[in-house]
Each structure stands twice: as C-alpha cells, then as structure tokens.
Amino acid sequence: MNLTPIELRFLQRLLADRRDRPHSASAERFYVDRKIGTPIGRKFVYSQEDVERVRSLLEALRLPLAASDQLIDRADAVLRPGISEKSGTVNPHANTVAFKVFAGGSPTTRPGYQVASVEEVAGLTPDLVMVVENFETLRQLERYQWVIDRLTSVKTALTIFKGDNIYRLDDAQNCISLFDCPVWGFHDFDPAGLHMSLSIRNIEEHLVPPQGLLAAAVVAQKRSDLYFNQYNQYAGALDLCDHPQIAALWSLMKRWQKGLPQEWMRDLSLTTTNTSQDSSTT
Structure with missing residues (x-):
C-alpha cells in the first residue's frame, strides 16, 4: 500500500488522539480500503479497534508511528517495497x-x-x-x-x-x-x-x-x-x-x-x- 505524506500524517494524528474526523479523501480511502473508521453523518468515528488497525498498518509498512519519530533516509526506503520513498523519510536537505x-x-x-x-x-x-x-x-x-x-x-x-x-x-x-x-x-x-x-x-x-x-x-x-x-x-x-x-x-x-x-x-x-x-x- 502506497501512502502519500498527507495520508501518513492523517494516520499519525489518528493514532495520537483517536478523535473523530470530518469527511476527507484520506478518511474515505482508509474506510474503503482498510475498514478504518465508521461514517456517521458528516464525520468518521474511530474506535480503539480502528486505532489498532492504524498501528498495525504503519508497523507493517515500516513507517513512523509519530511525526516526531526518527525518520529514515530515502535510500533506505528500499527496505519497504511498494511504499513511496517520500513517505516517512528525511527531507533530503536535512542536516x-x-x-x-x-x-x-x-x-x-x-x-x-x-x-x-x-x-x-x-x-x-x-x-x-x-x-x-x-x-x-x-x-x-x-x-x-x-x-x-x-x-x-x-x-x-x-x-x-x-x-x-x-x-x-x-x-x-x-x-x-x-x-x-x-x-x-x-x-x-x-x-x-x-x-x-x-x-x-x-x-x-x-x-x-x-x-x-x-x-x-x-x-x-x-x-x-x-x-x-x-x-x-x-x-x-x-x-x-x-x-x-x-x-x-x-x-x-x-x-x-x-x-x-x-x-x-x-x-x-x-x-x-x-x-x-x-x-x-x-
């Protein structure tokens, strides 16, 4: 599964606070593809089981669980086949x-x-x-x-x-x-x-x-x-x-x-x- 930087930040925030989210492209995708969240009215509601699915997904993709976690170089992202080298990796100009x-x-x-x-x-x-x-x-x-x-x-x-x-x-x-x-x-x-x-x-x-x-x-x-x-x-x-x-x-x-x-x-x-x-x- 290939995540964009915006989708990665969406999952990281969800893992951090488990708050309900308004309808968005990211929320819709994870509901359709991974059954994460329940649409109610104009928002998605997330249970503890949803949060655990998010954690399991990020761990399976070898992506950081939080934006503040240590990121890897883009060259090292080769260890995550099928995942964009731009997701969860260090800015190439960093340091x-x-x-x-x-x-x-x-x-x-x-x-x-x-x-x-x-x-x-x-x-x-x-x-x-x-x-x-x-x-x-x-x-x-x-x-x-x-x-x-x-x-x-x-x-x-x-x-x-x-x-x-x-x-x-x-x-x-x-x-x-x-x-x-x-x-x-x-x-x-x-x-x-x-x-x-x-x-x-x-x-x-x-x-x-x-x-x-x-x-x-x-x-x-x-x-x-x-x-x-x-x-x-x-x-x-x-x-x-x-x-x-x-x-x-x-x-x-x-x-x-x-x-x-x-x-x-x-x-x-x-x-x-x-x-x-x-x-x-x-």
Whole structure:
C-alpha cells in the first residue's frame, strides 16, 4: 500500500488522539480500503479497534508511528517495497549546510558553493568561521573584493550560509556552534543584521566594508526603510549591546537612519567614495 505524506500524517494524528474526523479523501480511502473508521453523518468515528488497525498498518509498512519519530533516509526506503520513498523519510536537505572554504583569500572549494552534512563540515579545522546571511552572496563571494582583501590574512576561513527554507537555519546554527575559533557575521547592514551577529557565540566582528565605502553607499542608496521597519524590534537589544564594534556600528546606523542590503555591497570600490565621508555622515 502506497501512502502519500498527507495520508501518513492523517494516520499519525489518528493514532495520537483517536478523535473523530470530518469527511476527507484520506478518511474515505482508509474506510474503503482498510475498514478504518465508521461514517456517521458528516464525520468518521474511530474506535480503539480502528486505532489498532492504524498501528498495525504503519508497523507493517515500516513507517513512523509519530511525526516526531526518527525518520529514515530515502535510500533506505528500499527496505519497504511498494511504499513511496517520500513517505516517512528525511527531507533530503536535512542536516546539511552550504559553505565555501578560503585559504589566504582564495577559494579551495569548487566554484559556487558546496553542501555537506553538519558532521562533515564540523570536522574541518578553520582559523575563522564567517556566517553569510544571503545565499546569493555566498555563491558570489569572490566578487566581493573588499571581503577577499580581509580574508587574505586568514590562513583558512570557513564561510557558512546562515540558512533558509532549504538549508535549514537550525542546521547552520548547530554547525557554527561546534567551532571554537573566532566568528565574523557577514549580514545586511540593518538592525536585524546587527542583531544576528550579536547572537552568535564567539562573534568577533560584524563584517562591513571600510567605513568610507560604507558611508557613501548607505547615503547614496537611501534605504531608510531597512532602518525604520526594523527599529522597534531590535533597538532595545542593540542599545544594550556591549560588543564594542557592533555597538559602534549601531551608533553609526542611528546617525544615518539608513541600512544597506548585503547584496548591494558586492561592487563597492574606492570609486564609491566620490561623496566625502564627512558629508555622508551628516
């Protein structure tokens, strides 16, 4: 019997609470195919015998009895002939992080990025870990010349993507927490970005371009929305910040009342400083 993920969750919930269920495609299928449940009016009613049938079915199919149970890899689902490899198996992106490794400012990994398990990445021995907020930035990191200039003095730097709905945030956080070396936070220059860096254990600095480049770009791009939209949520914690470098950046941000997306820092160069630093900070 082949179960869809929706049907599997239906059975798991039924096993957990044995509540009556409204008519649905899943309820109808298990009533017709397995005599699970009794239709009464607009709902299906389930007895203890029905619940035992559900348990026996899941055990026979080698599927987890609860959504929180340990899932198997899709490759291991070959041990369940006739059952979809997507039912009761781990998301193929689970427990993985996207990363790049630099040695003296030069990438040692293939172009773009690499993906490996948390355990495999944690087995590396970098001198520095840099957390990168946006996936596009991780892929194009070599084009951020001012970042590469900073990394040239680092023997081995591991750059890790912060995470999203594909490479999970908690997997990246777990991986980062396993290193005892200094950490740089490379996030957006906005209240949320500063707060992300502040929350990292072993944070050494929130990475930003040289102040002249940063000041000119922040003023030129006029992204006051990044500042005001996030101020109420993060200002309280940042006002109490005791990290000297992040506190100094917060003071600058409050003075400018503007932010700057990480992606817009890619092509900054000395030509960006046509506007003087003195005039840009007013």
